[in-house]
Amino acid sequence: MKTLVICSGGLDSVSLAHITANEHQLTRLVSFDYGQRHRKELGFAQAAAARLGVPFHLIDMRGIGAALSGSALTDEIDVPDGHYAEETMRITVVPNRNAIMLSIGFGIAAAQGDEAVATAVHGGDHFIYPDCRPGFTRAFEAMQQAALQGYADVRLHTPFVRESKAEIVRQGAAHGTPFAETWSCYKGGEIHCGRCGTCVERREAFHLAGVSDPTPYADPDYWITALTTRENG
Numbered sequence: 001m002k003t004l005v006i007c008s009g010g011l012d013s014v015s016l017a018h019i020t021a022n023e024h025q026l027t028r029l030v031s032f033d034y035g036q037r038h039r040k041e042l043g044f045a046q047a048a049a050a051r052l053g054v055p056f057h058l059i060d061m062r063g064i065g066a067a068l069s070g071s072a073l074t075d076e077i078d079v080p081d082g083h084y085a086e087e088t089m090r091i092t093v094v095p096n097r098n099a100i101m102l103s104i105g106f107g108i109a110a111a112q113g114d115e116a117v118a119t120a121v122h123g124g125d126h127f128i129y130p131d132c133r134p135g136f137t138r139a140f141e142a143m144q145q146a147a148l149q150g151y152a153d154v155r156l157h158t159p160f161v162r163e164s165k166a167e168i169v170r171q172g173a174a175h176g177t178p179f180a181e182t183w184s185c186y187k188g189g190e191i192h193c194g195r196c197g198t199c200v201e202r203r204e205a206f207h208l209a210g211v212s213d214p215t216p217y218a219d220p221d222y223w224i225t226a227l228t229t230r231e232n233g
Helices: 011-023 041-052 062-067 087-092 097-112 134-147 165-174 197-209 222-232
Strands: 002-006 025-033 056-060 116-118 155-157
Touching (some): 002 097, 011 025, 011 041, 056 097, 097 116, 134 155, 197 222
Parallel strands (some): 002 116, 025 056, 116 155
16 A cells, blocks of 8 residues: 655654555655744654655645644743643644644645555544544544545555554564654753653653663653652642
8 A cells, every 4th residue: 555654753653654664655754844843853754754765745834833823832832841641731732733734645645646644643642632533533534535536545544543652662663663763852952851741651652662762861760750740640
């Protein structure tokens, strides 16, 4: 199956790219610059495309991103520390981001003759992000079937939609994903901060998967505190 992968440069989507390259016919990686403060992730996506020998498409969405205001990822709002599933992490929602990106991805796939668009939404995203939930992905694929009817038949591939991030780490490791060549931290510093929700989730996932984490963190032990706080909260 000729498959386009939406790739941010993070652990989940780069793992998906490597898995897709092994199990399907990976055709291209598509990334989006929506003005995110951690846009350094895009360099990791481009490197993944080069490593896997496929074209890299970088879509400039900064004008759209500027209008989707109110998120800590795009505005001058502090990214909160703590576990990904904490209520405070809702400030990182960029409204309708996945729907917009997937629409563009489906357009590119239809134009280029691809058969599927793959995205790495996973079970750990459901609490915070409505456009990562199974209900959304089912509805979105149905909408795209109607939108492209008679022109192209492109499917939505979401292999992790009910899986944990630890399972993504396990599968990524099995397919040779170079985890050190991925970026998760929302703060976009020199190295992963170790304190924001994505860093805590990343560190926890490696621990649960029993896979060595090659990531340098500014605060490598904070994830334990964040988990304890959540469990006692």
